[in-house]
Amino acid sequence: MIEKYLHKRNIQIFTALWFILAFLSQISFLSPQIFAKENTVVIVQSQQIAAYNEAIKGFEEGCKGKNISINAIYNLNGDADEGKRIIQDIKDSKHKPDLVLAVGILAATLVKEQFTDTPIIFCMVINHRRFNLEGTNITGISSEVSVEDQFTILKELLGARKNVGVIYDPAKTGNIVSEADRVTKKLEFNFIKKEVTSESEVAPALKNIIDKIDALWMIPDSTVITKTSLNAISKTLLEHHLPIFCTSDAIVKAGALVSVSPDYVYTGRQAARIAKTLLSNPTTTSLGIKQPDKLKLTLNTQTAEIIGINLTSFQSHPDVVLYP
Amino acid sequence: MFSLRTKLILFMGILIIIIGILSCLFFLIYSKRQQEEALRKLGTSLVILLAQDNEVKHALNYTQSAFLDAPVKKVQALDREEEIGYWRISNIKTVMVEEKAPWLKIQMKEIPTRHDYQSPDAQLTHRIITSSGETFYDFSIPVVEKQTFSEEAFAAQLLGEVPAKAEQKILGFVQIGLSPHKLNERIHRIILRSIIPMGVCIVFGGICITFFLTKYFVSPIRHMASITLDIAKGNLTRSVNIRSGDEIGQLSMNFNQMTRELKASYDEKEKIMAQLRENVNNLSNANKELVKINEQLNEAQERLVRSEKLAVVGKLASGVGHELRNPLGSIRNALFIIKKKTTNTRGLNDDQKVNQFVEIIEKETDRSIKIVNDLLGFSRTAKPAVSPTNIRSLIESSLSRFKMSETINKVIRVEDSLPLIPVDANQIEQVLINLIQNALDAMPGGGWLTILAQREDTFLVITITDTGCGIPDTVKNKIFDPLFTTKPKGIGLGLAISLNIIQRHEGCIDLKSKEGEGTSFTIKLPITKT
CATH class of the missing domain: 3.40.50.2300 (Response regulator)
Structure with a gap:
């Protein structure tokens, strides 16, 4: 009777241990996702126009579920001086972003000037080749179809x-x-x-x-x-x-x-995917200039x-x- | 009126002066525009710099004049030439800064404040002339609150949105006035340092070009002109030695070609002229020959006429002689008998008058017989019976027939070596007698009788010269005519007979006489009988 009890007890203990082990094992696999620090992204847009807003909307949608948090969206209002000041403020803030998304040429050029080691993704830049936006920390999505x-x-x-x-x-x-x-x-x-x-x-x-x-x-x-x-x-x-x-x-x-x-919403989503890739792999800081996914x-x-x-x-x- | 050189120099001179003036004028206008453009650019730059300055924007936004010090000083520092005459910065409410350069005498109230910037096409630059007559280039521009980055504006346009204009709020105005006094100084400097030297260079260069062009164009033409003059004078051997490939070279080639052709034509003409001269000479010679022949014909005609006359006279003389000879013979015989009887009878012999009449009758009868004999002799001139004859003997014989007075001086010169000539001695002696008689008749008061006999080629020439009254020119050509005489008692047969005799001897008689000086008869007789 006692042996039967012990045998039954052992089975219960074994099962409990197995569950504990399985749980721990599961936890160990999921821990980077559950416990990893959330990546912060700052969005800088050159001015407030519908096309830029659509791209930003797409980016926001694309970031969902990717452990990417959008800290803030800055509008430069098309003013270079104001833009410089704003970007300087971002740079000088205590919470530096892990990635900057620049929407528009003004934002892209100013961000490139101020952030030399933070990954930058630019989009919605018309004829980007003119502005020398290449760099080791810069990834871009062309706004022109090939x-x-x-x-x-x-x-x-x-x-x-x-x-x-x-x-x-x-x-x-x-x-x-x-x-x-x-x-x-x-x-x-x-x-x-x-x-x-x-x-x-x-x-x-x-x-x-x-x-x-x-x-x-x-x-x-x-x-x-x-x-x-x-x-x-x-x-x-x-x-x-x-x-x-x-x-x-x-x-x-x-x-x-x-x-x-390009479809501007899809350009934003494409930027979110690129952001995820760059943030997941800290050694990769630039993916070059990408063509828009959807036309x-x-x-x-x-x-x-x-x-x-x-x-x-x-x-x-x-x-x-x-x-x- | 003017030479080509003068015309060319005048034309080029006027042209150069016009070009010089136009060039200087163009350069002046161009420089002035350039300077004005530079001034406009400076003014535009300064006013835009001021209008876009953030501190100006802040000053206007918050009406703080103190904020304007730095930007104004910045602009003044850029104005190195001190061309800014005044500046005025005002916001919508009030004029915040309004200053002028210390050297300007104008009042700022003379400068109008501009606020017409609502139109996008409003002009940035204006030219202002103040009531005191000073001119300024006025640059005015609104100061806007912010300006959209141009590439972003373009992006917005392409992406479907045009930024609203209303967002560009005007904060105020910036106004700068530039004085053109420095501009005028610069233009004066340009005139003195560039335009005047340029004009002088153009004129001087033009003079040099004119000189060389004139030399280049006119010298060959003058050279050709001098050669043309030489050619006009007849020197067709001259040619123009210009080898240039231009029109003048072509002209000289054509000129030389023309000269060569002219020379060929001239040579041809000379040849024809020489031919003509030769022909004229030939004609002249032929004419002379004809004249000579004509003279000979005339002479022959005269001889013929004379012969005819002689024949007529001879026939008449023969008839008259025959008819008178016998009566005269009878008269002479009867006179002889009468004379004889009167010699025998004293009665008649004592009558002096009868004796004188008898003497007259006898004398006149003898004279009439002589005339009749002459007439008969003339008509019966026989063919000469030639025989070698010593002419000296004939002359001496002839002279011996005359009893000359002491007033007559004789000169007889007969060449010693004269040959015997084949003549009828009697007939030639008669000729000599006739001519000596005529000479003596011509010298009633005395004179020189010269008889010369000499040989000339194949002729014997006997010249009988007197120093008598001479024969008038009017009768010279009639002197050999029969029955022509100037003597009161002559019958005019002596010279006619003499000429007839000489002609029968194939000789000739020439007469040279000058009234008052004397007469010379020359007899030419052939030495050898042909």
């Missing part, structure tokens, strides 16, 4: 062997046009370039090439695209029944036919109707935004 992707879509839209014109300031977007040279040759486009150095040269340049082109490619060049020139270019192209393709849905709203641009195609149906282009095949695309 030139090859853009021309692939254009080829699908217009067909091959078309004359595509571009007006650009070589000091600002010469690198993009150089790449486009290579891509257009590969995709059998006849690429017609026209250089300008000031806004006043844009209208004559357009007049010069308007009769030679089948479509105009508008790249993010601040010399070419201004509030006044954008309307004039759109109007002229529509008068000639020629399409504009670009990388900004705002330009599509102004009269361009099509734009290929969206914005089409202006009204423009298509004026020009006489059938967009039916594109309308079935999952990431198409139709305007108006």
Whole structure:
């Protein structure tokens, strides 16, 4: 009886020990996640605009469940002096962030200047190559779709062997046009370039090439695209029944036919994933410049109707935004 | 009127002066604009610097003039040339700082305060002329609370949002006035150091260019002109030695070509002229020959006429002679008988008058017989019966027939070596007698009778010269005509007969006479009979 009891007792003890051991073992595996210190991230945005806010929203969503805590979101209000002061304050605070997310060019350049050893992720920087944003602690997400992707879509839209014109300031977007040279040759486009150095040269340049082109490619060049020139270019192209393709849905709203641009929310989520990777592996401080994960195609149906282009095949695309 | 050189120099001079003036003017205007542009840039920079200064913004925001000291001093430090005439910083409520340079006499109230910056196109720079006449470049700009970073503005535009303008709150205004006095000084310096030397250089360079151009263009032309003058004077061997490949070289080549062709034409003309001269000479010679022939023809005609006359006269003389010879013979015979009877009868012999009449009748009868004999002799001139004759003998024989007065001086010169000549001695003697008689008749008061006989080539020349009254020119050509005479008692047959005789001997008689000085007859007779 006693032996039976002892045997039963042993089994209970053994089972209890097994559970204890199993629990301890489980605890030991999960401890880094449960007991690890929460990573802090500071978000700096250049100014308060919807596109930046969408990216930040995506980042916030992406950080959930990744042990990443967003300490604060700073708005530089587009003011360089104020921005410097704010970033200096962040740098001088007692609780330094583990990672900084810079949204916009002003934020990216100022953060890069002040934080030399903290991992930085930038996004929503238009034509980032111009601003020398590479660094050992910098990872970025390009806000432009690759030139090859853009021309692939254009080829699908217009067909091959078309004359595509571009007006650009070589000091600002010469690198993009150089790449486009290579891509257009590969995709059998006849690429017609026209250089300008000031806004006043844009209208004559357009007049010069308007009769030679089948479509105009508008790249993010601040010399070419201004509030006044954008309307004039759109109007002229529509008068000639020629399409504009670009990388900004705002330009599509102004009269361009099509734009290929990143989905800003998804850009934020992509940034969150990169943040997780960088924070999980302290030895990795930079992942280089990444292309956006998800693109969206914005089409202006009204423009298509004026020009006489059938967009039916594109309308079935999952990431198409139709305007108006 | 003006030479090409003068015209070229005038033209180039005027051109250079115009170019110089225009260049200087252009440079002056360009420099002035450049200086004004520099002044504008300086003013714009200073005013923007001041407007963008944070301390200015704070000063305006909190109306604290003290904050403005540092930025104003910063701007003044940048104004090295002391061109800032005045500055004024004001916020929306009041003017916070308003100062002028100490050397300016104007009052700040003369400078208008600008607040028209609501329009984005409002001009930054204005030119102000104060009531005291001073000029300023006024730079005014609003001070805004903040400005969006341009790349961010561009990003916002591309990403679909345009920052609201209303957010750019205007805090105040910054106004700076730059005085152009330094600008004017600089322009004066430019005029003195650059424009005037440049003008002088242009004019001097132009003069040098004009000199060389003139030399280059005009010298060849002058050279050609001098050669043209030489050619005009007939020196066609000259040529222009210009080897340049330009129009002047081409002109000289053409000129040389023209000269060569001209020389060829001239040579051809000279050749033709020489030919013509030769032809003219030939014609002249032919003419002379013709004149000579004509003279010979005239002479021949004259001879013929004379011969005819002689023939007529001879025939008449023969007829008259024959008719008168017999009556005259009868008269002479009857006179002889009468004379004889009167000699025998005293009655008649004593009558002196009868004797005188008889003498007259006898004398006149003898004279008439002589005339008749002359006439008969003239008509019967026979063919000369030639025989070698000593001319000296003939001359002496002829002279011996005359009884000369003492007032006549004779000079007889006959060459010793004269050959015997084949003549009819009687006929030639008659010729000599006739001519000596004429000479003596021409010297009634005395004179020199010279008879020369000499050989000239194949002729014997006998010259009988007197120092008598001479023969008038009007009768010279009639002197050999028969029945022409100037003597009161002559019948005008002596010289005609003489000429006839000499011509029959194939000789000739020439007459040289000058009225009042004398006459010379030259007889030329061939020495050998042809």
